[in-house]
Amino acid sequence: MATIKQVAKHANVSVATVSRVMNKSGYVSEEAKEAVEKAISELNYAPNRVARSLYKKSSNLIGLIMPDITNPFFPQLARAIEDVANQHGYQVVLCNTDEQLEKEQTYLVALQTMHVDGLIITTNHSHNPNYETLNLPMVALDRIVKAGIDAVISDGYEGGKLAANTLIQRGAMRLAHIAGPDHLKTVQRRTEGFVEVAGDRLVGMTESAFAFKDALKASQELFDHAWPFDGIFAANDVIAAAVLQEAVRRNIRVPEELQVIGYDGIELGEMTSPPLTTIVQPIYEMGRVATERLLDLIEKKDTRPKEMLLPVALLERQTTKRKER
Amino acid sequence: MATIKQVAKHANVSVATVSRVMNKSGYVSEEAKEAVEKAISELNYAPNRVARSLYKKSSNLIGLIMPDITNPFFPQLARAIEDVANQHGYQVVLCNTDEQLEKEQTYLVALQTMHVDGLIITTNHSHNPNYETLNLPMVALDRIVKAGIDAVISDGYEGGKLAANTLIQRGAMRLAHIAGPDHLKTVQRRTEGFVEVAGDRLVGMTESAFAFKDALKASQELFDHAWPFDGIFAANDVIAAAVLQEAVRRNIRVPEELQVIGYDGIELGEMTSPPLTTIVQPIYEMGRVATERLLDLIEKKDTRPKEMLLPVALLERQTTKRKER
DNA sequence: TCTTAATGTGTAACCGGTTACATATCAATA
DNA sequence: TATTGATATGTAACCGGTTACACATTAAGA
Numbered sequence: 001m002a003t004i005k006q007v008a009k010h011a012n013v014s015v016a017t018v019s020r021v022m023n024k025s026g027y028v029s030e031e032a033k034e035a036v037e038k039a040i041s042e043l044n045y046a047p048n049r050v051a052r053s054l055y056k057k058s059s060n061l062i063g064l065i066m067p068d069i070t071n072p073f074f075p076q077l078a079r080a081i082e083d084v085a086n087q088h089g090y091q092v093v094l095c096n097t098d099e100q101l102e103k104e105q106t107y108l109v110a111l112q113t114m115h116v117d118g119l120i121i122t123t124n125h126s127h128n129p130n131y132e133t134l135n136l137p138m139v140a141l142d143r144i145v146k147a148g149i150d151a152v153i154s155d156g157y158e159g160g161k162l163a164a165n166t167l168i169q170r171g172a173m174r175l176a177h178i179a180g181p182d183h184l185k186t187v188q189r190r191t192e193g194f195v196e197v198a199g200d201r202l203v204g205m206t207e208s209a210f211a212f213k214d215a216l217k218a219s220q221e222l223f224d225h226a227w228p229f230d231g232i233f234a235a236n237d238v239i240a241a242a243v244l245q246e247a248v249r250r251n252i253r254v255p256e257e258l259q260v261i262g263y264d265g266i267e268l269g270e271m272t273s274p275p276l277t278t279i280v281q282p283i284y285e286m287g288r289v290a291t292e293r294l295l296d297l298i299e300k301k302d303t304r305p306k307e308m309l310l311p312v313a314l315l316e317r318q319t320t321k322r323k324e325r
Numbered sequence: 326m327a328t329i330k331q332v333a334k335h336a337n338v339s340v341a342t343v344s345r346v347m348n349k350s351g352y353v354s355e356e357a358k359e360a361v362e363k364a365i366s367e368l369n370y371a372p373n374r375v376a377r378s379l380y381k382k383s384s385n386l387i388g389l390i391m392p393d394i395t396n397p398f399f400p401q402l403a404r405a406i407e408d409v410a411n412q413h414g415y416q417v418v419l420c421n422t423d424e425q426l427e428k429e430q431t432y433l434v435a436l437q438t439m440h441v442d443g444l445i446i447t448t449n450h451s452h453n454p455n456y457e458t459l460n461l462p463m464v465a466l467d468r469i470v471k472a473g474i475d476a477v478i479s480d481g482y483e484g485g486k487l488a489a490n491t492l493i494q495r496g497a498m499r500l501a502h503i504a505g506p507d508h509l510k511t512v513q514r515r516t517e518g519f520v521e522v523a524g525d526r527l528v529g530m531t532e533s534a535f536a537f538k539d540a541l542k543a544s545q546e547l548f549d550h551a552w553p554f555d556g557i558f559a560a561n562d563v564i565a566a567a568v569l570q571e572a573v574r575r576n577i578r579v580p581e582e583l584q585v586i587g588y589d590g591i592e593l594g595e596m597t598s599p600p601l602t603t604i605v606q607p608i609y610e611m612g613r614v615a616t617e618r619l620l621d622l623i624e625k626k627d628t629r630p631k632e633m634l635l636p637v638a639l640l641e642r643q644t645t646k647r648k649e650r
Numbered sequence: 651t652c653t654t655a656a657t658g659t660g661t662a663a664c665c666g667g668t669t670a671c672a673t674a675t676c677a678a679t680a
Numbered sequence: 681t682a683t684t685g686a687t688a689t690g691t692a693a694c695c696g697g698t699t700a701c702a703c704a705t706t707a708a709g710a
Contacts, residue, residue, distance in 0.1 A: 001437070001438075003695095003696060003697085004696065004697060004698095005696080005697095013659075013660085014659065014660045014661075015660090015661095015696090015697080015698090016659070016660060016661080016698085016699075017658085017659060017660080019697070019698060019699080020658095020659090020698095020699095022697095023698080025698090025699090026657095026658085026659090026699085027656085027657050027658050027659080028657095028658070028659085029657085029658060029659085032658080032659080046434055046437070046438045047438065047696080047697070048379075048438060048440070048695085048696050048697065049435075049438045049439045049440075049697090050375060050378045050379045050384065050439060050440050050695085050696080050697085051379055051665090051695070051696035051697035051698090052696080052697055052698075053375045053665090053697090054373075054375045054376055054379055054664095054665045054666065054667085054695090054696080054697075054698095055664070055665045055696090055697060055698050055699085056665085056697090056698075057665075059375065059439075061418075061439075064419070068404075069394075069400045069403055069404050069407070070400050070401055070404050070592070072397060072400075074400070075394045075395050075397075075399070075400045076395055078394055078419065078421075079393075079394050079395050079421055082394070082419055082420075082421045083421070083423075086428070086431075086432075091418050091419075091420075091435060091436075091439070092418065092419050093386075093416050093417065093418055093419070094389070094403065094407055094416075094417050094418070094419040095407075095416075096403075096404055096407045096408070098408075103411070106411075107411075107416075109371055110374075110416060111416075112326070112371070113326075113371045113372065113373060113374045114374045114375060114384075114386075114416070115373070115374075115375050212592060212595055212596055213595075238596070241596045242596070244598060245596065245597075245598045245600070248598040248599070249598075267395070267537060268593065268596065270537055270538075271537055271563070271566045271567070271570065271593065271596075271597065272570075272596065272597065272598065273569060273570045273573040273574075273597065273598050274573070275570070328665095328666060328667085329666065329667060329668095330666080330667095338689075338690085339689065339690045339691075340666090340667080340668090340690090340691095341668080341669075341689070341690060341691080342688085342689060342690080344667070344668060344669080345668095345669095345688095345689090347667095348668080350668090350669090351669085351687095351688085351689090352686080352687050352688050352689080353687095353688075353689085354687080354688060354689085357688080357689080372666085372667065373665090373666050373667065374667090375665085375666080375667085376665070376666035376667035376668090376695090377666080377667050377668075378667090378695090379665090379666080379667075379668095379694095379695045379696065379697085380666090380667060380668050380669085380694070380695045381667090381668075381695085382695075
């Protein structure tokens with residue numbers, strides 16, 4: 001790889017001039033500019049980002065901290081983040097914490113020593129004290145880390161209400177619910193909204209982690225103890241898929257006997273039989289907003305902390321009945 | 326963040342000595358070592374990796390080039406890679422190319438200018454000429470880029486044969502197949518193995534991209550034109566999920582009337598109804614082997630190009646009949 | 651014509667590490 | 681006692697950019 005010195009020599013100017021034309025800063029004569037550009041293209045020169053980082057104390061790298069990229073919700077988020085970051089000349093460093101606080105800590109120091117410009121956090125350890133002392137631009141995504149740190153979330157409370165209202169409107173009388181892990185505020189809001197609207201109609205409720213196996217176990221328990229119910233809302237699509245599978249296994253017809261609504265809007269929902277009705281979060285949009293916000297923070301465009309609440313919508317597939325008119 | 330100079334001053338030694346104790350290189354007296362260690366912990370010092378990179382021309386970063394992180398096979402791979410890389414002190418830069426050659430090129434220069442130490446490639450543009458001139462350690466994963474570049478793949482040929490033999494053994498007489506995109510050699514091998522064993526029994530075959538929507542369309546065509554068949558092998562689990570969904574929609578009973586086998590062994594397979602029988606690739610293992618191989622290459626432990634072929638296995642869930650005995 | 655500001659360019663310091671090299675001490679060996 | 685190798689440590693060059701500063705030239709305004 002060519003260096004700036006070689007380019008300078010080749011164009012018969014100093015390194016300062018080369019740097020000026022590359023960064024379009026300071027004064028450069030038309031003549032010098034052309035010579036430099038010619039040299040750059042002839043030598044196939046691309047500036048060494050490491051050297052630039054060292055002086056500028058900025059790397060054009062952002063850290064993406066995720067609990068588990070294997071959970072199908074996160075890749076869609078990652079995809080959006082990577083997309084937007086890339087459009088702005090940033091790369092993303094993938095940090096899978098596996099829910100282990102220790103891995104998260106290790107990553108935090110690694111990211112700092114490599115001078116990442118900012119962080120997007122979708123992790124579960126919202127109590128991690130390190131974030132406060134980090135002094136790095138960061139935004140929490142689908143999570144609320146703490147006041148003072150920006151957050152981008154979808155409106156789970158409205159989503160929960162929407163799920164309940166939809167089931168009721170389609171004739172469900174006896175409702176059930178499987179909530180998500182109780183340390184995730186954003187997920188609990190879904191439950192709050194649902195429970196509030198369901199009121200007396202709620203006949204059964206349990207809780208589950210987001211892994212499919214756990215969800216299957218939770219579903220079985222619910223069917224064992226709270227059956228019959230004719231409408232169920234699951235805190236996310238993976239849990240809903242487990243409910244569906246268990247319903248099929250028990251020969252319960254969906255949606256005739258039991259209507260099912262999930263939450264997330266991930267692709268998995270199209271792949272189940274029958275395809276899943278769900279409350280969609282605008283996943284790509286969330287990733288986009290979070291990333292753009294982070295870039296603003298990095299470029300110091302706006303520093304007042306904000307919480308951004310994005311709207312959700314009902315996506316009707318085939319686990320709910322047709323709307324009566 | 327403290328710098329090495331501050332640590333040196335605090336410990337009353339030179340920066341060289343500090344560097345020596347940090348890298349356990351050269352001679353350092355016990356006394357100096359203790360003083361430096363004390364200073365490091367008191368100042369909470371962590372060396373600036375950017376500065377180190379500049380001198381060493383190595384960043385402890387590896388680039389991971391993927392076509393689409395949203396496709397559920399890749400996150401599992403990413404997870405393994407991230408895991409192993411992290412254990413060895415490397416971080417991974419996620420590069421989603423979206424199948425666009427241009428994005429891939431852009432990433433390639435970005436990765437070079439940031440001095441990544443190596444590349445893992447799971448991308449589809451195996452003809453991309455840039456890889457050859459890149460002069461960076463790299464390994465292709467689930468892909469064959471070209472001779473001379475290491476590859477880690479699973480034994481698709483055996484997998485295809487295994488799928489056919491399994492279906493035949495379980496009584497299937499009329500076989501069908503949905504192949505994957507024909508520019509992916511690793512995927513074509515599955516088809517070759519299957520077709521070879523199926524022989525005359527093969528009554529229908531089509532091709533599909535890996536996106537669910539495409540797969541659904543392909544399934545429909547196959548059912549429209551080649552039905553009846555009583556055993557089908559799909560080139561991956563996503564396609565198999567589409568086949569299943571379409572079978573359910575047409576009231577075809579699985580596995581009684583139609584047995585289905587997928588390929589990959591991703592989690593999606595447990596979530597369908599009924600759960601999918603599939604040929605599992607050792608996904609985590611493939612990611613692990615590829616990453617370890619890359620790290621060996623980086624550390625110049627072994628530079629003879631190799632192709633590593635990992636074995637596959639049958640995972641029986643419920644879309645095939647019980648084995649007769 | 652003289653002053654002043656705008657334009658153009660190069661030199662060298664700087665970012666924060668690593669390491670070649672010079673230098674010094676000391677114990678072992680000839 | 682002189683020589684030698686192992687041990688210990690500091691100075692400064694180096695990695696490849698960016699930019700403060702000095703200096704030169706030219707055009708505009710008084």
